[in-house]
Amino acid sequence: xxxxxxxxxxxxxxxxxxxxxxxxxxxxxxxxxxxxxxxxxxxxxxxxxxxxxxxxxxxxxxxxxxxxxxxxxxxxxxxxxxxxxxxxxxxxxxxxxxxxxxxxxxxxxxxxxxxxxxxxxxxxxxxxxxxxxxxxxxxxxxxxxxxxxxxxxxxxxxxxxxxxxxxxxxxxxxxxxxxxxxxxxxxxxxxxxxxxxxxxxxxxxxxxxxxxxxxxxxxxxxxxxxxxxxxxxxxxxxxxxxxxxxxxxxxxxxxxxxxxxxxxxxxxxxxxxxxxxxxxxxxxxxxxxxxxxxxxxxxxxxxxxxxxxxxxxxxxxxxxxxxxxxxxxxxxxxxxxxxxxxxxxxxxxxxxxxxxxxxxxxxxxxxxxxx
Numbered sequence: 542x543x544x545x546x547x548x549x550x551x552x553x554x555x556x557x558x559x560x561x562x563x564x565x566x567x568x569x570x571x572x573x574x575x576x577x578x579x580x581x582x583x584x585x586x587x588x589x590x591x592x593x594x595x596x597x598x599x600x601x602x603x604x605x606x607x608x609x610x611x612x613x614x615x616x617x618x619x620x621x622x623x624x625x626x627x628x629x630x631x632x633x634x635x636x637x638x639x640x641x642x643x644x645x646x647x648x649x650x651x652x653x654x655x656x657x658x659x660x661x662x663x664x665x666x667x668x669x670x671x672x673x674x675x676x677x678x679x680x681x682x683x684x685x686x687x688x689x690x691x692x693x694x695x696x697x698x699x700x701x702x703x704x705x706x707x708x709x710x711x712x713x714x715x716x717x718x719x720x721x722x723x724x725x726x727x728x729x730x731x732x733x734x735x736x737x738x739x740x741x742x743x744x745x746x747x748x749x750x751x752x753x754x755x756x757x758x759x760x761x762x763x764x765x766x767x768x769x770x771x772x773x774x775x776x777x778x779x780x781x782x783x784x785x786x787x788x789x790x791x792x793x794x795x796x797x798x799x800x801x802x803x804x805x806x807x808x809x810x811x812x813x814x815x816x817x818x819x820x821x822x823x824x825x826x827x828x829x830x831x832x833x834x835x836x837x838x839x840x841x842x843x844x845x846x847x848x849x850x851x852x853x854x855x856x857x858x859x860x861x862x863x864x865x866x867x868x869x870x871x872x873x874x875x876x877x878x879x880x881x882x883x884x885x886x887x888x889x890x891x892x893x894x895x896x897x898x899x900x901x902x903x904x905x906x907x908x909x910x911x912x
Contacts, residue, residue, distance in 0.1 A: 601682065601736055603644070604871060604876065604877055604912070605644065605645040605682065605684075605736075605737075605845065605876060605877025605878065605879070606642050606643050606644050606645060606877065606878065606909040606912065607643060607644070607645035607646065607647055607682075607684065607877055607878065607879035607880070608637050608641075608643050608645075608646060608647065608879060608880050608882075608883050608884075609646075609647035609648070609649070609686070609847075609848065609879055609880070609881045609882055610633055610634060610637070610646060610647075610648075610672070610882065610883070610884060611647070611648050611649045611664055611669075611672070611686075611882070612882050612884065612885060613633050613634070613672065613884060614663070614668060614671070614672060615663050616884065616885075616886070621884075621886060621900060622900055623636050623884060623896070623900045623901070624636070624899065624900055624901050625639075625640040625901060625902070626640070626901050626902065628899075628901070632675075633884055634646060634675055634676055634679050634681060635679055636902070637883070637902075637906075638679055638680070638681060640902065640910075641883075641902050641906040641909055641910060642906065642909030642910040642911075642912065643681070643906070643909060644681060644682060645681060645682040645683070645684060645736070645877065645879065646672070646673075646676040646681045646682070646683055646684070647683075647684040647685075647686055647847065647879045648664075648669045648672050648673055648676075648683065648684070648685055648686065649664050649669070649686040649687075649688055649742070650664060650665070650666060650669045650685060650686065650687050650688065650724055651663075651664045651665060651688055651690060651691055651692060652688075652689065652690060652691050652702035652704070652705075652720055653665075653691045653702055653703065653704055654691055654692070656691045656703050656704075657691045657692040659692070660691065660692050660693075666720075666723050666724050666727055667727075669685065669724065670724075670727045670728060670731070670733075673685070673728055673731075673733050673735075674731050674733065677731070677732075677733045682736045683728075683733060683734075683735045683736060683737075684735060684736065684737040684738070684739065684782075684847070684879070685724060685728075685735045685737070685738045685739065686739040686742055686784075686847070687720070687721065687724070687738070687739060687740055687741065687742070687768065688741070688742045689701075689702065689717065689720070689740075689741055689748050689749055689764075689768075690702055690748075690749070691703055694741065694742045694743070694744075694748065695742060695743045695786065696743050696744075696745050696746050696786050697746075699741075699744070699746060699747060699748045699749060699750045699753070699754075700749075700750065701713075701749040701750065701752065701753075702716075702749075704716075705749070708752075710752060710760055710763065713749065713752060713753075713764070714763060714764065714767040717764060717767050717768055717771065718767055718768075718770070718771040721738075721768055721771035721772055722771055722774070722775065725738075725771070725772060725774075725775035725776060726775060729775060729776075734776055734778070734779070735776060735779055736779065736780060737779065737780045737781075737782055737810070737845070738772045738776075738779050738780070738781055738782065739781075739782045739783075739784050739812060739847065740764070740765050740768035740769060740772075740781060740782070740783060740808065741764070741765070741768070741783065741784060742784055743784055743785060743786040743814060743848075744761070744783065744784060744785065744797075745785045745786060745787075745793050745796075745797050747760075747761040748761060748764060749764065755797070755800070759804045761800075762800065762801055762804030762805070762806040763804075763806075765783055765801065765806040765807070765808055766805075766806050766807040766808075768781070769781040769806075769807045769808050769809075770807065780809045780810050781807070781808045781809045781810065782808065782809070782810045782811070782812040782845060782847065783797075783798070783801065783806075783808045783810075783811060783812065784812035784813075784814070784847055785797050785798075785811070785812065785813060785814070786813075786814040787814065787815075788813030788814060788815040788829040788832060788846065789815060789817075789824075789825045789826075789828035789829040789832065790828075790832075791828075791831075791832045791835060791836070794811070794813075794832065794836045795836075795839065798811060798836070798839070798840045798842075799840075802840060808842070809842065809843075810842055810843050810844070810845055810876070811836055811837070811840065811842045811843070811844045811845070812844075812845050812846075812847035813829065813832075813833075813844060813845070813846050813847060813848075814846075814847060814848040814849070814881075815829045815846060815848070815849050816848075816849070816850050816851070816893060817851060817862060819851075819852060819855065819858065822851070822858060822862060826862055826865050826866065829846075829866075829870075830865070830866070830869050830870050830873050830875075831873075833870065833873040833874050833875050834873050834874050837874055843874070843876050844874065844875055844876060845875070845876045845877050845879075846866065846870070846875060846877065846878045846879065847879050848879060848881040849862075849863075849866070849878055849879065849880055849881065850880065850881045850882075850893030850894070850895075851893055851895075851905070852892060852893060853887055853892055853893065853894050853895055853896065853897070853903065853905075854887075854892070856895065856903035856904045856905050857904065859895055859903065859904070859905035860903075860904040860905050860907055860908065862905075863878070863880075863905055863906065863907075863908040863909070864907075864908040864911075866878055866908075867908040867909070867911075867912050880894075880895060880905070880906065881893070882894050883895045883896055883902065883905070883906065884896050884900070886898070886900075
């Protein structure tokens with residue numbers, strides 16, 4: 542099978558995060574992560590009895606208006622700040638909530654990111670918990686996105702964690718279970734219950750190659766089930782998502798989720814990605830919306846748009862895309878939309894965010910506010 546190239550514009554160029562998270566809750570305790578470089582992340586754990594503001598959580602089960610902001614701590618360390626369209630400086634998640642209508646945050650998790658020279662320790666369990674705490678204290682809902690890799694996982698790259706290389710399938714399933722349990726119990730320590738948990742990222746070709754490749758017997762399906770059971774052991778009510786790219790291409794979904802159905806894999810929701818091309822964005826969006834009820838009816842699972850992105854320099858088109866997804870997408874049964882790294886500055890290599898050069902949101906997220 543020919544694998545598509547990764548769609549991200551060298552995102553690993555954004556690789557430094559805050560040693561002190563400036564907007565963490567009051568009272569924090571610094572604990573060093575295992576890493577060998579001076580620029581590596583430090584874990585700042587909130588005190589168990591931290592006096593945090595009692596903010597009501599957005600209604601569970603309502604339409605998710607979300608953003609994946611996993612880069613936020615890295616960008617803060619690099620000196621980036623954020624502001625609303627009126628020029629008032631704000632912490633990113635607070636800005637997204639108050640000015641952009643966001644009610645949900647998505648956060649990725651790598652296994653041993655300190656073993657990858659470019660990732661350099663970011664998006665570890667500890668780092669993800671800190672960001673989840675920030676989201677939770679703002680009343681935002683949380684999605685956790687497990688990559689099951691030390692670095693980026695997508696259709697063109699699903700590398701097994703270095704510490705798991707050479708393991709048998711059963712040993713790998715046990716390692717997966719331990720990794721998921723570590724993340725879930727760390728969240729539970731702070732009374733954070735994730736509403737959704739993704740088992741793998743854009744896994745149409747499977748995960749943790751070659752052991753979990755799509756065409757390697759039922760290994761991938763067993764991995765999905767193991768991850769799902771590990772989540773449910775800690776949070777029985779969490780919605781487990783299996784994620785595929787190219788939400789506008791129905792055949793990919795029929796193939797992947799057809800296999801999971803035959804194998805009896807356990808999961809609750811289908812996740813999509815959609816990165817429309819400028820020349821064909823209307824068709825891409827229409828096809829994606831058309832696929833939502835088709836996929837839902839064929840496999841009996843609700844559908845979430847876990848990633849969306851478009852050229853930051855074309856906010857007027859991005860706003861049209863989001864407006865159509867918010868209206869026609871919801872009417873088709875879509876359960877939510879997450880913009881992938883809206884805050885990403887274009888000069889760092891990724892150009893499908895939706896903030897301008899001043900660190901302010903463009904019009905792309907306006908449909909979240911208008912809804």
